[in-house]
Amino acid sequence: MKDLTxxxxxxxxxxxxxxxxxxxxxxxxIAYLIKKISAIMSPIGQESLAPIQVYTCKxxxxxxxxxxxxxx
Ligand SMILES: [Zn+2]
Numbered sequence: 807m808k809d810l811t812x813x814x815x816x817x818x819x820x821x822x823x824x825x826x827x828x829x830x831x832x833x834x835x836i837a838y839l840i841k842k843i844s845a846i847m848s849p850i851g852q853e854s855l856a857p858i859q860v861y862t863c864k865x866x867x868x869x870x871x872x873x874x875x876x877x878x
Contacts (some may be wrong), residue, residue: 824829831864836862837861837869838857838858838859
């Protein structure tokens with residue numbers, strides 16, 4: 807996800823604050839999902855781990871669905 811706030815193109819006062827779908831909290835914390843890549847699928851031919859950064863609700867721990875996409 808591109809950070810558009812860096813060059814002040816976006817007026818954040820008009821932007822919607824994302825809220826947790828479960829508890830309505832608007833505070834999130836960074837977490838990682840870690841995918842295990844099997845040796846067969848891995849470009850290096852060995853089993854490896856691929857971290858995917860997501861945000862979790864700081865209050866209830868829920869991961870907003872937009873971060874999950876096609877991730878299980
Ligand atoms: Zn929550």
